[in-house]
Amino acid sequence: xxxxxxxxxxxxxxxxxTRLRTDGRVGSGQDDSPLLGSADGAAAFLGRFGLFELSxxxxxxxxxxxxxxxxxxxxAQRLLRAGSDHNxxxxxxxxxxxCVMCSQPPKKTHEDRFHHFERAxxxxxxxAVIGVSGGEPTLYKERLLAMLERVLTERSDLSFHVLTNxxxxxxxxxxxxxxxxxxxxxxxIPLYASDAELHDRIVGKKGAxxxxxxxxxxxxxxxxxxxxxxxxxxxxxxxxxxxxxHVTARLGFVASWSIMQLENAGFARGRWSSLRFAHEVDxxxxxxxxxxxxxxxxxxxxxxFPRCTVPDAYRPLAPASISDWKRRYAPACDACSAKADCTGxxxxxxxxxxxxxxxxx
Numbered sequence: 174x175x176x177x178x179x180x181x182x183x184x185x186x187x188x189x190x191t192r193l194r195t196d197g198r199v200g201s202g203q204d205d206s207p208l209l210g211s212a213d214g215a216a217a218f219l220g221r222f223g224l225f226e227l228s229x230x231x232x233x234x235x236x237x238x239x240x241x242x243x244x245x246x247x248x249a250q251r252l253l254r255a256g257s258d259h260n261x262x263x264x265x266x267x268x269x270x271x272c273v274m275c276s277q278p279p280k281k282t283h284e285d286r287f288h289h290f291e292r293a294x295x296x297x298x299x300x301a302v303i304g305v306s307g308g309e310p311t312l313y314k315e316r317l318l319a320m321l322e323r324v325l326t327e328r329s330d331l332s333f334h335v336l337t338n339x340x341x342x343x344x345x346x347x348x349x350x351x352x353x354x355x356x357x358x359x360x361x362i363p364l365y366a367s368d369a370e371l372h373d374r375i376v377g378k379k380g381a382x383x384x385x386x387x388x389x390x391x392x393x394x395x396x397x398x399x400x401x402x403x404x405x406x407x408x409x410x411x412x413x414x415x416x417x418x419h420v421t422a423r424l425g426f427v428a429s430w431s432i433m434q435l436e437n438a439g440f441a442r443g444r445w446s447s448l449r450f451a452h453e454v455d456x457x458x459x460x461x462x463x464x465x466x467x468x469x470x471x472x473x474x475x476x477x478f479p480r481c482t483v484p485d486a487y488r489p490l491a492p493a494s495i496s497d498w499k500r501r502y503a504p505a506c507d508a509c510s511a512k513a514d515c516t517g518x519x520x521x522x523x524x525x526x527x528x529x530x531x532x533x534x
Contacts, residue, residue: 174520175498176229181242181249184223188243190252190292191220193227195236204296208232225249239296241289252293253303259496260297261304262290264317268309270338271377272363274404274448276439279308287316294324297331304334311341318349325354332357334400339363340381342388350395359398359428362389366409367419375408393426401430410450410458417462421469430466432459433494434477437521445523453482453530463487480515481532488534495519503531510534 195208195216206220216232218225225242227235227249237255242248253260264287268279294303310317321333339362342350349355362385366372369382392399401420403409409416413432420430435441435449452459459475466473475483476494483491493500493516502517509515511534518527 174501175254177251177254177498179227179229179240179249179251181225181227181244181247183225183242183244185225185242185244188241188245188289189222190239190241190289190296191218191222192237192239192296193218193235195232204292237298239293241286241293252290253297253301254498255298257497258302259304259498260301261306261496262293263306263308264290264310265308265313267312268307268338269312269340269378270309270381272440273375273377273444274406274435274439274441276436276441277306277308278439283308283313285313285316287313287320291320291324294320294331295328297328300330302332302334304336306336309338309340310335311337311339314341314346318346321358322354325357332359334359334361336361336402338376338381339385339388339392340378342391344391347391347395350392350397352396355395355397359400360392361400361402361431363402363404364416364420364424365403365406366412367416368412371409371412375406389424398428399426401427402433403430404433404435405450405452405459406435406448407450408448410452413458413462414465417465421466421471425469425471427471429472429474431474431476431494432462434475436477436519437523438519442521452478456484456487460484460487463490477516477519479517479530480511481509481534482530491516493517503527505531505533508533 191206192204194205203221206218209217209219211232215226215228238251239253241250241252252262265283266280267283297303325331335358337360365375372382373379403416437445441448463473473490475487475491478491480488480491493514495516499520500517501520502512506512506517
């Protein structure tokens with residue numbers, strides 16, 4: 174697994190953001206920290222915040238990374254890894270929902286680091302797509318929107334993908350979100366069922382389904398790009414065809430619909446056997462939903478589905494969606510002709526289950 178947090182020691186007392194350079198290149202500004210030298214698994218850098226040392230990764234692997242160095246915690250977080258398509262900023266761990274399968278269980282406390290995230294985004298590689306996640310980012314909606322506006326105004330080549338439960342948009346946001354920099358923002362919003370009671374039970378919040386209907390209407394009026402997200406569970410998998418009809422009849426404006434397999438992390442880890450729906454055994458409800466969505470012009474994708482576990486006709490809809498830093502493959506995958514395009518498995522997927530599922534194409 175690719176480490177995202179590295180042990181660090183620094184002369185500076187306060188946290189700072191910098192871009193690492195190990196190839197001799199230095200940007201036009203003062204935000205680059207060139208490599209001084211490396212030995213015994215540690216690399217020393219020198220920038221405008223002084224001398225600091227990182228360990229836990231080879232120096233050449235860090236070239237171009239944008240990191241947040243936190244001297245008081247003795248660590249550096251690789252906020253934006255150079256060359257990766259899977260950079261996501263965790264802007265808060267607070268959330269106002271309690272999803273039964275949440276892979277990032279919420280916390281009650283919040284540490285405001287928007288100023289660091291903004292600085293990091295301005296140092297991103299050209300044409301980068303930067304993810305924003307939580308917790309629930311829109312609990313700090315003004316801070317979030319202001320950061321996006323400033324970054325996208327200064328860096329017209331960037332775009333953002335924001336994961337949100339969609340509970341906090343209102344009519345006053347429509348004019349602000351319409352056009353301008355927000356044309357380069359996609360909002361990833363979960364919808365787990367067309368039945369209000371089932372959706373509310375999954376997210377642990379009464380009234381969430383009805384509120385989501387209101388906020389999706391605001392986003393539609395704003396012309397916002399919305400990616401609907403549905404995690405496949407034992408409770409909602411049989412109802413997936415009904416959800417497909419709901420999406421095509423009432424939410425046809427969405428940019429895409431992602432049907433996602435479950436991640437064995439967070440709350441799902443202790444509920445795996447009761448929550449996980451074995452699509453590799455019964456794909457019928459998924460197939461019906463996908464066929465209906467495609468027939469009505471909705472762009473649908475299968476996230477976190479290893480290609481060998483879905484029927485041939487649906488494999489092109491299953492991209493390599495699992496982030497590179499937490500993706501792995503079964504031993505049998507080495508002989509698979511589809512490995513280069515396959516999402517594989519989460520690093521923490523149950524070993525025996527992974528071995529049983531993997532069937533080289």
